[in-house]
Amino acid sequence: MNHEAIKELLYKMADDQLILGHRNSEWTGFGPLLEEDIAFSSMAQDKIGHSLALYTILHELGEQDPDTIAFTRNADQFHNTVFTELPNAEYDFSLIRHFLYDTSEALRFEILSQSSFEPLAQLAIKVRGELRYHTMHANTWIKQLGSATEESISKLQKSLEYALPYALGLFEPSLYESKLINEKVFEGEKALEEKWKKKVEEVIAQTQLQLPNWKTLTPHYGGRIGKHSEHLQPLLDEMSEVLRIDPTAEW
Amino acid sequence: MIPEAVTIEKIYQWLEEVKDPEIPVLSLVDLGVITNVFIEEKVKIEMTPTFVGCPAIDYMKNDIIDTLRKHGQEAEVEVTFRKPWSSDLISEKGKIALKKYGLAPPPDRKLFTDLEILENAECPRCNQTNTELKNPFGPTLCRAIYYCNDCKEAFEQFKPV
Known part of the structure; x- marks a missing residue:
């Protein structure tokens, strides 16, 4: 089995989870209502836990230990999409991102539950059950606010249009697509993207939101190969602040 | 040895x-x-x-x-x-202990194919299902928050997963 290909897959998944987990945690104490504060905080904890499990598999494949991987790399060594590092902005953007990202994540783990790479398949079987709560949460709010008032609909519509090119960056093809597909590790980004578009269409159709024609959108690629926005490094600096002040600190 | x-x-x-x-x-x-x-x-x-x-x-x-x-x-x-x-691995004894503790035990996973069924958990106080899901996320990752319309009290459920 091709370990370089598997590592590339694990890194991009884990980094997405870590970075979006951190962004979700920024809602702690600031949620628009208490339930949402708790929901985003819980999902942050889930995502960071998922990243730890993925970094642990990477460690078993010979990479450094999870804390070193998570806290000591620079922005250009991260493989998350630019989508996950964008600032939270207002709640409408965070909600749209949560919906678009978690839909892809749930489908990705669903596919990976069949992976020929056993450690990832085992983890995926576990994670996909947990993600049902994330997608349920996202779908409930998108359906409610996507059909509520003129203000909620127009805010979500604006965020949806802004977010979609970035969201398509989740499916940036890697150098290893055919290896992963041939070795039955993963069906590939293209297959995932098609499933994701169908699911997004299905939920948005139940609202008053409008999806633009997919053909008019240009995916924002680059994150997978370390090309990030100016927003990632400050996030990493904040996340690793304690470690940099005192590398022996326990918390 | x-x-x-x-x-x-x-x-x-x-x-x-x-x-x-x-x-x-x-x-x-x-x-x-x-x-x-x-x-x-x-x-x-x-x-x-x-x-x-x-x-x-x-x-x-x-x-x-x-x-x-x-x-x-x-x-x-x-x-x-x-x-x-999975929540089906909680023993019968464990489910009884959860209920006594005031936490609704998770329903059998086979009972729900859609998460819609989560809307009406059984209240651990009155055993009725006149309840509403308030938040699929609670104080810990494994708990959801509900409200019982009969008891007029919130309660938590150990989530089926």
């Missing part, structure tokens, strides 16, 4: 003393997170978290080691996803 008297049953009996740190009425055995016990050259215990991101897993792991040590038994504990946890 393992003394002859140590059996897998004995280990499970000792593990009954180790409780979920956040639900102290529930043992790890009843919670279903102990997935295997072997006696080879050493005692080896395999466990798995309820939720992947559960922050209590290291605490539980150490608690197992300390508890067995009190019984004069050294053990190795491995956290693995080989046998993933």
